[in-house]
Amino acid sequence: MTIQWYPGHMAKAQKQIKERLKAVDLILEIVDARVPESSINPMIQELGQNKPILLIMNKADMADPRRTQQWIETFKKRGITAIALDAQHKAKLPMIEKVAQEILAEKLAKKRAKGIRNPVIRAMCVGVPNVGKSTILNRLVQKNIAVTGNRPGVTKNQQWLKAGQTLELLDTPGVLWPKFEDPTIGSKLALTGAISDAIYHPDDVVIFALEHFKEYYSSQLQKVYKVTDAELEEPAAELIMILTKRLGFKEDYDRFCVKFINDARQGKLGRFTLDVVPVEAS
Ligand SMILES: Nc1nc2c(ncn2[C@@H]2O[C@H](COP(=O)(O)OP(=O)(O)OP(=O)(O)O)[C@@H](O)[C@H]2O)c(=O)[nH]1
Ligand SMILES: [Mg+2]
Numbered sequence: 001m002t003i004q005w006y007p008g009h010m011a012k013a014q015k016q017i018k019e020r021l022k023a024v025d026l027i028l029e030i031v032d033a034r035v036p037e038s039s040i041n042p043m044i045q046e047l048g049q050n051k052p053i054l055l056i057m058n059k060a061d062m063a064d065p066r067r068t069q070q071w072i073e074t075f076k077k078r079g080i081t082a083i084a085l086d087a088q089h090k091a092k093l094p095m096i097e098k099v100a101q102e103i104l105a106e107k108l109a110k111k112r113a114k115g116i117r118n119p120v121i122r123a124m125c126v127g128v129p130n131v132g133k134s135t136i137l138n139r140l141v142q143k144n145i146a147v148t149g150n151r152p153g154v155t156k157n158q159q160w161l162k163a164g165q166t167l168e169l170l171d172t173p174g175v176l177w178p179k180f181e182d183p184t185i186g187s188k189l190a191l192t193g194a195i196s197d198a199i200y201h202p203d204d205v206v207i208f209a210l211e212h213f214k215e216y217y218s219s220q221l222q223k224v225y226k227v228t229d230a231e232l233e234e235p236a237a238e239l240i241m242i243l244t245k246r247l248g249f250k251e252d253y254d255r256f257c258v259k260f261i262n263d264a265r266q267g268k269l270g271r272f273t274l275d276v277v278p279v280e281a282s
Contacts, residue, residue: 017174018047020124020158024170025107026100027053030127030136033063033084034192036071037275038185039128041176052103054123055082056096058132061089064217067273074277087135096140097121097164121167122160126174130194133173137161140169184208188274193265202257203240209264210236212274220270224263 021027027048031039036057044053055075060068068084075082083099085092100121101108111119125133140163159171178194180186187208190200213221214232221227225243234242244256263269 013175013177014043014047017126017176020170020174021048021051024051024122024124025104026121026123027051028056028096028100028123028125028136028169029053030056030058030125030131030133030173032131032192032194033057033060033068033071034273035188035194035275036063036068036075036082036273038188039131039178039192039194041126041128042179042181043176044126053080054096054100054103055080056136057082057084058087058136060084061086062267062271064271064273067275067277070277071273071275087132087139090139093136093139094164096136097167100167118166122170123167124170124174126176128176128178128189128194130192133175137163137169137171137173140164140167191261191264191274202254202261206240206257206260207236209260209274210239213269213272214239216276217270217272220272224269 027044029040029044036055040055057063057068057071063084072082072084081099081103083092083095085095087093100123104121108119108121125137127133141161160168161171163169178185178189180189186195186200187205189195190197190205191209210221214236218227218232221232225246227239227243231239231242240253240256243260244251244253247256247259249255260269264272
């Protein structure tokens with residue numbers, strides 16, 4: 001069964017994922033490196049019942065490289081192994097298998113001791129929409145398998161696909177509906193494209209994003225929208241009005257907001273990470 005995860009079918013999808021997870025050694029949770037914390041789904045820990053998790057921070061090519069590094073270290077302190085990569089470039093993909101072997105070293109050693117020479121690692125990719133699950137799956141198995149991830153009701157047999165020397169993956173990734181524990185998570189996931197355009201207000205997203213960019217990525221605003229030093233002092237709502245006018249959209253603020261969101265998603269605003277790395281007691 002293809003897993004479709006949306007509010008009306010949450011319980012069913014949750015049950016399916018739970019069922020499938022029983023058969024795996026490892027969970028590959030794919031997150032978007034621009035929102036490495038906000039795109040983690042807390043439900044996975046519940047469903048996974050102590051299964052080891054390898055966090056894959058995908059789309060690292062679009063994220064702020066300094067923060068990516070800091071997040072890897074932060075996750076490590078929390079006992080979570082995370083690696084950053086860009087699924088569109090193959091070079092780093094073999095790391096997934098290597099790190100998976102490290103995480104499962106003890107279990108694999110036991111199997112070898114029992115006489116299993118090349119024990120396989122069975123894993124399942126999960127993640128909220130649009131983080132790159134299908135891209136990673138296709139790359140790892142080195143062919144385009146029809147991962148029709150989002151079509152409900154497409155029944156097919158569950159298959160294990162070889163994805164390296166020892167790694168095997170379930171053919172369909174688990175799509176999880178994101179959980180919004182605080183309202184900024186919704187804005188972050190909307191800006192990076194993980195939630196549908198229909199369920200957010202572009203102005204809310206852009207107000208959040210402009211405040212973030214003003215604080216951390218102001219030079220990108222200056223470069224792309226010719227924001228002046230004085231304008232950087234304006235609150236985001238004010239800045240939206242100024243920039244709408246500057247772009248010739250008169251008073252069509254929504255038009256500017258939609259453009260801003262598209263510019264951000266297309267990388268025109270440069271690389272950014274919206275989750276601020278917490279200062280944690282070490
Ligand atoms: N820049 C960049 N784009 C990526 C990367 N990985 C995937 N993409 C793009 O992101 C979009 C979503 O990728 P998918 O592989 O379809 O993501 P998914 O998680 O399977 O999405 P759903 O099936 O809708 O949940 C596609 O346009 C990909 O080309 C990456 O590492 N970097
Ligand atoms: Mg997919």
